[in-house]
Amino acid sequence: MAPPRILLCGDVFGRLNQLTKRVSSVNKSAGPFDALLCVGQFFPDSPEQLEEFIGYIDGHSKFPLPTYFIGDYGVGAPKILSAASIDSAKQGFKMDGLKICDNLFWLKGSGKFFLNGLSIVYLSGKDSSSGPQIGTFSQDDVDALRALADEPGIIDMFLTNEWPSGITNRAASSDVPPGALSESGSSSTVANLVSEIKPRYHISGTKGVFYSREPYNNFDAVHVTRFIGLASVGNKDKQKFVHAISPTPSSTMTASELSMKASNTTMSPFGSGEATNHTVQATKRHDNTDPDSQYWRYDVSKKRQKHGESDSKRLCFKFLSSGSCPRENCHFQHDEDAREQYQRGVCFDFLNKGQCERGPDCSFKHSLQEEGKAIPNRRSGQGHASGDRSRECWFCLSSPNVESHxxxxxxxxxxxxxxxxxxxxxxxxxxxxxxxxxxxxxxxxxxxxxxxxxxxxxxxxxxxxxxxxxxxxxxxxxxxxxxxxxxxxxxxxxxxxxxxxxxxxxxxxxxxxxxxxxxxxxxxxxxxxxxxxxxxxxxxxxxxxxxxxxxxxxxxxxxxxxxxxxxxxxxxxxxxxxxxxxxxxxxxxxxxxxxxxxxxxxxxxx
The missing domain is CATH 3.30.428.10 (HIT-like)
Structure with missing residues (x-):
């Protein structure tokens, strides 16, 4: 099969007439394309532009391609998206997008879906220090992506509205546009995520400039990442706001194809990770002649922590997935019991919130086992009926799960x-x-x-x-x-x-x-x-x-x-x-x- 053909677009700002005209023209001359992915603000900047936008929502105007957006903020966003969310036909968690109207899909929160073989993950909304609100992403959204990062396979595309902080580090300075150097429109959270997810392509908007960075190496991965920042629709500087790519899905590529690198490939802008790796290895070294060395895991610098001081009781995904956390003052729980559950394949959302909105589409377990015994839901505080516990428990002699040998x-x-x-x-x-x-x-x-x-x-x-x-x-x-x-x-x-x-x-x-x-x-x-x-x-x-x-x-x-x-x-x-x-x-x-x-x-x- 031929690789899928994708159009990418930066901040739309509600200028749908201009966008669809440009997309239709490109699709006619260089298409056909399979989909349009929009990053950055999708909704209008002012009420005056809302009438044009509503015309598409009501069906009077049409999108020429299946269009997906993550910039769920701007004028009219709360009202339009709330109406889409409560539609009885759209209930449940849909990682491949909530349908807003014909050919328009909202990628809500964070998630992963497949588009003609391409694995795409996304983070909707913007980073915000003022807490959860319309058009911002939550810590749950971030943690869900970290869970996806630990799943087998390579992510083909990562969609974010904001640029990752530091993306211009180690880049050729002559190729960096002036607007790309500003920290405005950048997010350190996105930088941390992309260094963990290691996508083949990272697409962002928000800064209002076009920037296609040289590919960079990823620590502990054979493939490179290509970052593309897109300008806004109708920008005065006539910078590129629609960009076409046709990547081969990684699932169909050989190891040698994935490891191929262009001559201008640079080191990772986020650091190589070697210092961190050496620190971990040094921590775990022990000398059997030193009685204290056997207990390096109980180093005084890691005394037991109280997590009740935080207003959040969420679990730290980094700790669950790796057994350690690089944050000096992590506000999330480092729960050993939950880590064991996660290592046995239990869904992170189920552990963290007591439920998983992915439903049957989730590939992880939605029951808790502790080295052979069933345990109650840690979030809801509810257990199973006695008969159910005995049936699931690996230690009950009446259970089909007991290892009687x-x-x-x-x-x-x-x-x-x-x-x-x-x-x-x-x-x-x-x-x-x-x-x-x-x-x-x-x-x-x-x-x-x-x-x-x-x-x-x-x-x-x-x-x-x-x-x-x-x-x-x-x-x-x-x-x-x-x-x-x-x-x-x-x-x-x-x-x-x-x-x-x-x-x-x-x-x-x-x-x-x-x-x-x-x-x-x-x-x-x-x-x-x-x-x-x-x-x-x-x-x-x-x-x-x-x-x-x-x-x-x-x-x-x-x-x-x-x-x-x-x-x-x-x-x-x-x-x-x-x-x-x-x-x-x-x-x-x-x-x-x-x-x-x-x-x-x-x-x-x-």
């Missing part, structure tokens, strides 16, 4: 299973059969059986010259508990408490301590301390001492804290994430049979 022993109230991605050999889980959110909520009978399991496992590990650590992360969002059981070489038992205290200190808190004569007594004391309306992390150390930390409402606490600390103790920081340790089902079955044969004589259910 990992189960090693089953009692009346608890069962013992290997986790997905063991930290070390014989790392196991003690899981209540009842669908309860934490083991501290067990019935008296369930608690008694749990104590028997713990005693049996302690004796089993003693026979191997090992001690054992039990720990549990009790989150308010948890629905099915699991108590982690990790064997520790006896030679390292004496430093376990110090290691946890060190990690806690670097996160900015101190553990509370329960000293007791037995594990059962310690757990009873902890149950009295536990507020079921809050979150809690606790560790049962060898010798039955329990250290615990009640987690405050807005406190940033790593959901994998216990595993990460013990991975440092074992000098195996690469195993701090269970996803790095996954095995095939056959390997897991062999490990289960091996554990059962060794643990058999200690198993309280044998």
């Amino acid at each position: 990992l189960i090693c022993s089953v009692g009346e109230y608890y069962y013992c299973a290997l986790p997905k991605g063991q930290l070390v050999e014989d790392h196991i889980l003690l899981v209540p059969i009842e669908h309860i959110p934490n083991t501290l909520s067990s019935s008296h009978e369930g608690e008694s059986e749990l104590n028997k399991y713990q005693s049996s496992l302690t004796m089993y590990f003693k026979s191997q010259a090992k001690d054992v650590v039990f720990f549990e992360w009790v989150s308010k969002r948890s629905t099915h508990a699991n108590l982690q059981v990790v064997p520790i070489p006896s030679s390292r038992t004496s430093i376990i408490r110090d290691i946890f205290n060190l990690a806690a200190q670097k996160l900015g808190f101190e553990f509370l301590v329960l000293t007791n004569d037995s594990s059962s007594e310690g757990r009873r004391l902890l149950q009295k301390q536990f507020d079921r309306n809050s979150s809690l992390f606790y560790v049962q150390l060898p010798g039955d001492t329990i250290i615990y930390h009640p987690v405050e409402e807005n406190e940033k606490f790593p959901a994998q804290f216990g595993r990460e600390v013990l991975a440092g103790l074992f000098n195996k920081p690469d195993r701090d994430d269970w996803r790095n340790c996954k095995l095939s089902k056959e390997e897991e079955e062999e490990m289960v049979e091996s554990f059962k044969s060794r643990f058999g004589k200690y198993d309280p259910n044998q």
Whole structure:
């Protein structure tokens, strides 16, 4: 198939007669073209121009090509666009445009759609420091684009009204028109987005000048980006306001075709990204001879943050997608639980707002799973019915999702299973059969059986010259508990408490301590301390001492804290994430049979 043929246009300012005359002429002489994409202000500047504009909306005048616009501001915009939004035939989220009239489509908010094979993303409206209003984009719109940037595939075109700040950096100065150097009509948000999205073409309006920049290299991508800034319709300087391109969709191009570069290609105007990359790599380096180095993730400069000070409770997309955030004072939540959900393929909008407006067109999951267990909607605060929870939960024995081949022993109230991605050999889980959110909520009978399991496992590990650590992360969002059981070489038992205290200190808190004569007594004391309306992390150390930390409402606490600390103790920081340790089902079955044969004589259910 021949590449699609697209016309691009800058600020229209409601001059539709002039625009359609020019487009019709170009289409007749050099066409046919498939579509017209307009960036910059689409609506009139003054009420006097509104009559001409309304003539097209009412159908008295026609658009010669399918026309898409993102400049949803100017005189008449609120009234016309509000009417289009409430039309019952246009309800729902339409990333390929809300139809305003024949051949005219409003690209609302932000999104991605395909036009004759070209992948096009857009950001409607302008940047504004005065908060959300008509004709401006929101942080949700920006975060949605960052989610799209992490999807596989290359974006062909990115449409924004404003230019990215700094686009003239490293460009040939002789080719830069005077009006392009002004910061007016530029946006640092757009600059950040384009450096993440890395489109092949970036099209903008607003500055009122035409500027086709030399292609520039993208950090961590083989293809280049070409920026085109367009002048406004009917501008006095007669600068170019309609421009034709015919790009081949990246999905049909070979790797060598995508990596081809013109001789005038420059470095990225937004920086190479190398300094950032080196910083991240340096942060992650550790020296096993330094006991502190195992806990680089808990550096004092990254003490737990309170996010309640912000009037927004939205999630930070950068943190969810990469595990870090370059902003020094990020006002969005760095939520470890949500990051795990996102990495499992859960929709960012669903995590962030509790719903996704894309509906069936969204390719991400709209249900929450936490390392094998269903969790309630974090935004709405609503869970599922009990039957639905059990059906979806990977830990419920009645669920079709349970991985029964990992189960090693089953009692009346608890069962013992290997986790997905063991930290070390014989790392196991003690899981209540009842669908309860934490083991501290067990019935008296369930608690008694749990104590028997713990005693049996302690004796089993003693026979191997090992001690054992039990720990549990009790989150308010948890629905099915699991108590982690990790064997520790006896030679390292004496430093376990110090290691946890060190990690806690670097996160900015101190553990509370329960000293007791037995594990059962310690757990009873902890149950009295536990507020079921809050979150809690606790560790049962060898010798039955329990250290615990009640987690405050807005406190940033790593959901994998216990595993990460013990991975440092074992000098195996690469195993701090269970996803790095996954095995095939056959390997897991062999490990289960091996554990059962060794643990058999200690198993309280044998």
